[in-house]
Amino acid sequence: MAVHEKVKEFYRNELVELQNADLYKEERTIFTPQGADITVEYPANSKPREVLNFCANNYLGLSSHPSIIAAAQKGLEERGYGMSSVRFICGTQDQHKELEGKVSRFLGLEDTILYSSCFDANGGIFEALLGEEDALISDELNHASIIDGIRLCKAERHRYKHSDMKDLKHHLEQTQNKRFRMVVTDGVFSMDGVLAKLDEICDLVEEYDAILVVDDSHATGFIGKTGRGTHEHFDVMGRVDIMTTTFGKALGGASGGCISGSKVFIDLLRQRSRPYLFSNTVSPVVVAGTIRALELIGASTSLRDTLEENAKYFRRRISEAGFEIKPGFHPIVPVMLHDAGVVQNMARDLYFEGIYVIGFFYPVVPRGQARIRVQISAAHEKHHIDHAVEAFTKVGKKYGVVK
Amino acid sequence: MAYNEKTKSHYDNELKCIRGAGLFKEERYIESPQAASIKVEYPAGAPTKDVLNFCANNYLGLSSHPEVIAAAHRGLDERGYGMSSVRFICGTQDIHRELENKLSEFLGVEDTILFPSCMEANAGLFEVMLDKDDAMIADRLVHASIVDGMRLCKAQLYNYKHSDMAHLEEKLQETQNCRFRLIITDGVFSMDGDIAKLDVICDLAEQYNAMVMVDDSHATGFIGKRGKGTHEHCGVIDKVDVITTTLGKALGGAAGGCVSGRKEIVAMCRQRARPYLFSNAVPPVVIAAAIKIIDLISASTERRDKLEWNTNYYREKMVRAGLDIKKGESPIVPVMLYNAKLAQDVARDLYDEGIYVVGFFFPVVPQGQARIRTQISADHEREHLDKAVAAFTKVGEKYKILGKKKEEVIAMYGA
Numbered sequence: 001m002a003v004h005e006k007v008k009e010f011y012r013n014e015l016v017e018l019q020n021a022d023l024y025k026e027e028r029t030i031f032t033p034q035g036a037d038i039t040v041e042y043p044a045n046s047k048p049r050e051v052l053n054f055c056a057n058n059y060l061g062l063s064s065h066p067s068i069i070a071a072a073q074k075g076l077e078e079r080g081y082g083m084s085s086v087r088f089i090c091g092t093q094d095q096h097k098e099l100e101g102k103v104s105r106f107l108g109l110e111d112t113i114l115y116s117s118c119f120d121a122n123g124g125i126f127e128a129l130l131g132e133e134d135a136l137i138s139d140e141l142n143h144a145s146i147i148d149g150i151r152l153c154k155a156e157r158h159r160y161k162h163s164d165m166k167d168l169k170h171h172l173e174q175t176q177n178k179r180f181r182m183v184v185t186d187g188v189f190s191m192d193g194v195l196a197k198l199d200e201i202c203d204l205v206e207e208y209d210a211i212l213v214v215d216d217s218h219a220t221g222f223i224g225k226t227g228r229g230t231h232e233h234f235d236v237m238g239r240v241d242i243m244t245t246t247f248g249k250a251l252g253g254a255s256g257g258c259i260s261g262s263k264v265f266i267d268l269l270r271q272r273s274r275p276y277l278f279s280n281t282v283s284p285v286v287v288a289g290t291i292r293a294l295e296l297i298g299a300s301t302s303l304r305d306t307l308e309e310n311a312k313y314f315r316r317r318i319s320e321a322g323f324e325i326k327p328g329f330h331p332i333v334p335v336m337l338h339d340a341g342v343v344q345n346m347a348r349d350l351y352f353e354g355i356y357v358i359g360f361f362y363p364v365v366p367r368g369q370a371r372i373r374v375q376i377s378a379a380h381e382k383h384h385i386d387h388a389v390e391a392f393t394k395v396g397k398k399y400g401v402v403k
Numbered sequence: 404m405a406y407n408e409k410t411k412s413h414y415d416n417e418l419k420c421i422r423g424a425g426l427f428k429e430e431r432y433i434e435s436p437q438a439a440s441i442k443v444e445y446p447a448g449a450p451t452k453d454v455l456n457f458c459a460n461n462y463l464g465l466s467s468h469p470e471v472i473a474a475a476h477r478g479l480d481e482r483g484y485g486m487s488s489v490r491f492i493c494g495t496q497d498i499h500r501e502l503e504n505k506l507s508e509f510l511g512v513e514d515t516i517l518f519p520s521c522m523e524a525n526a527g528l529f530e531v532m533l534d535k536d537d538a539m540i541a542d543r544l545v546h547a548s549i550v551d552g553m554r555l556c557k558a559q560l561y562n563y564k565h566s567d568m569a570h571l572e573e574k575l576q577e578t579q580n581c582r583f584r585l586i587i588t589d590g591v592f593s594m595d596g597d598i599a600k601l602d603v604i605c606d607l608a609e610q611y612n613a614m615v616m617v618d619d620s621h622a623t624g625f626i627g628k629r630g631k632g633t634h635e636h637c638g639v640i641d642k643v644d645v646i647t648t649t650l651g652k653a654l655g656g657a658a659g660g661c662v663s664g665r666k667e668i669v670a671m672c673r674q675r676a677r678p679y680l681f682s683n684a685v686p687p688v689v690i691a692a693a694i695k696i697i698d699l700i701s702a703s704t705e706r707r708d709k710l711e712w713n714t715n716y717y718r719e720k721m722v723r724a725g726l727d728i729k730k731g732e733s734p735i736v737p738v739m740l741y742n743a744k745l746a747q748d749v750a751r752d753l754y755d756e757g758i759y760v761v762g763f764f765f766p767v768v769p770q771g772q773a774r775i776r777t778q779i780s781a782d783h784e785r786e787h788l789d790k791a792v793a794a795f796t797k798v799g800e801k802y803k804i805l806g807k808k809k810e811e812v813i814a815m816y817g818a
Contacts (some may be wrong), residue, residue: 004612007583011667018674025674027495033483033687034493041497057487064483072484072688077474080436080467080693082656084460091762092439094444116520117657119682123551125525129414144681148526151555171806178411202800211410237424246683252496254686255519255658271421271428278547279522280649283657285475287686315528358492 033064034306057249063378075288111266117245118257122274128272146160172208187216187230193332197232200281221250222304240331322402331376353391436467439782464782478691494684514669521649521660527676529556538578541587559752575611576792584613591621592632596735602639624653712783725805734779742816746773756794771818
């Protein structure tokens with residue numbers, strides 16, 4: 001027994017400290033497929049309850065969509081379960097290439113490389129493309145996976161204030177002596193549901209001759225008139241160099257991610273990107289499911305249109321009920337409560353009113369900005385949203401948040 | 404878009420250098436499920452060809468096993484396709500817990516936490532366990548994902564010469580002033596197929612009060628009498644503190660990995676491991692299949708026994724045929740060719756003979772140690788193994804390397 005009592009004691013204390021600081025993350029057990037209606041056991045060992053899910057990234061309602069399931073079943077039958085290999089040894093099926101082509105066409109970019117996850121895509125992109133002669137200029141609120149990718153890259157690091165174009169310009173000016181500059185931003189910031197100002201960013205990037213990378217994980221499939229993402233929304237398709245995105249949210253939600261962009265970047269990533277070279281290929285069943293997801297959303301905008309309507313409806317109703325929300329139109333709707341205690345109490349009470357949501361507070365969001373992040377799905381019906389607004393109103397009154 | 408000529412020509416040039424150095428990795432398109440016999444298009448545009456696969460991590464032949472596929476179907480029907488969430492928001496199904504418990508029981512550890520891949524498990528683990536007052540003491544040949552995980556951790560980094568226990572002890576002596584020390588090793592080293600000396604490592608760990616971490620990705624399911632891994636093989640099941648492993652190789656090969664071990668360490672990972680907190684839950688279809696796989700390999704050692712038989716048979720026949728293979732007992736059997744071009748030429752000729760293998764060379768292995776890494780599967784039948792040995796013999800004759808010593812091959816082809 002090599003781990004001695006000192007070590008155990010140390011880790012135990014850390015866990016107790018997290019509990020005392022109300023930062024301990026508890027998992028709730030779900031007994032059903034992902035959907036608008038799910039059965040959940042919470043707290044542990046209590047009787048499972050049917051609740052409405054308002055905290056999934058299941059934006060288009062495709063996570064358990066019959067057509068996706070059927071495609072996955074067909075994938076299993078025809079292409080097997082796993083490849084047991086990385087891509088370049090014996091893990092590339094023809095359908096991997098087919099999916100890469102479909103993603104490129106959907107996003108309007110030249111080429112695409114698949115990863116096990118968008119976490120891995122972001123982990124492997126910067127180091128492969130930049131060296132110490134270069135600079136990375138990153139929005140301060142970018143996703144954790146981008147931060148980890150940057151930590152693994154030798155380029156000089158610059159951080160600009162969230163969506164502050166003057167500060168971005170300042171950093172672009174400061175780094176003019178560098179060989180390459182890469183500006184990196186989330187397309188949609190996941191805690192706020194706010195879009196990056198991609199039109200202004202594109203102008204600046206062009207003025208200063210930098211490369212632009214956008215992580216569109218919370219946008220691909222539903223932002224923009226045909227759901228291509230934030231670049232479509234801002235009418236800057238053709239001006240973004242590289243996008244990273246996920247199949248783990250709107251596009252079925254199982255796993256997998258990708259990087260799309262000019263062919264030369266993608267070619268080099270295939271040779272050098274460590275998570276691509278050293279982690280498994282995306283499994284055939286997920287490739288088949290994702291191909292179908294892209295076919296569905298390529299053929300019709302009805303799911304993203306429903307989602308847009310639902311988000312608009314919830315945003316209007318919850319505002320009319322007297323709640324403060326972050327303005328916008330994205331299906332991420334943060335209900336601002338500011339106080340961490342109120343957030344946790346309300347999320348718990350909402351659960352017992354049949355609404356499953358999660359509170360977010362420091363350090364995930366800044367102090368004093370605690371919130372419940374509501375996420376709307378195309379799988380929600382109007383009566384689901386009405387139920388949620390009623391529950392919020394009832395519980396909000398109890399805590400004096402609304403009258 | 405600032406993707407101008409300067410940028411483009413820079414990256415174009417990098418690609419040219421990679422090609423010029425003979426290091427360009429080409430992908431071959433497989434048009435069938437993963438198995439001992441597959442349909443491959445190579446080079447791109449060529450007609451498809453039926454070949455025997457000797458380069459997959461499909462050790463137990465479970466990647467397309469009917470019972471695994473059936474379990475995946477049930478998972479899809481009963482639990483859906485994706486969770487569209489991380490674990491702690493709304494991505495934990497009861498079957499996620501069930502699989503975590505089954506893995507703990509199978510590996511003989513206290514607790515388990517799932518990750519989207521073992522790459523992400525290794526990326527997240529060290530930063531959670533250790534801080535700048537601590538030391539990581541790693542074998543020099545550990546997998547790239549461990550290297551990346553260590554790069555993300557603030558603890559001081561030491562490494563010891565591959566499997567050199569005296570050197571490890573030296574490093575343990577050097578780091579006695581650190582708060583915690585963690586010895587880090589692969590269970591089976593993927594390029595050589597050799598097994599870490601876990602018994603000696605655990606003795607040293609006890610003597611110097613250090614913890615032991617093993618990445619058992621190339622062992623879980625088939626190394627050790629009951630296939631539990633290198634800790635079983637080396638008789639140290641209770642002595643390893645943390646194991647990381649994958650569901651992406653022997654255990655079906657789709658996706659997913661885990662950290663298994665002391666419950667405090669697993670509990671800390673649930674609170675703090677960044678890839679766990681910020682990447683998707685393993686999809687239900689993979690969970691359902693993995694549960695079935697643990698059930699299959701717990702109920703019977705038939706598949707690992709067949710793999711062991713296949714490995715011994717193949718190793719013996721390859722030696723007898725005069726091929727220079729790395730000694731060992733794992734199903735990773737490197738055929739040493741020393742020269743990068745020779746490794747690629749032999750691999751291409753073997754493909755023409757119906758044997759699909761890949762050459763490995765610098766920087767994946769040290770300069771002058773180019774090789775073809777063959778990997779044996781329980782899916783291989785005896786005639787497959789015979790066919791591979793015959794093909795190696797034929798191609799080996801062509802290049803006049805049969806029965807030749809390392810120095811002789813290098814004299815003929817260079818290192």
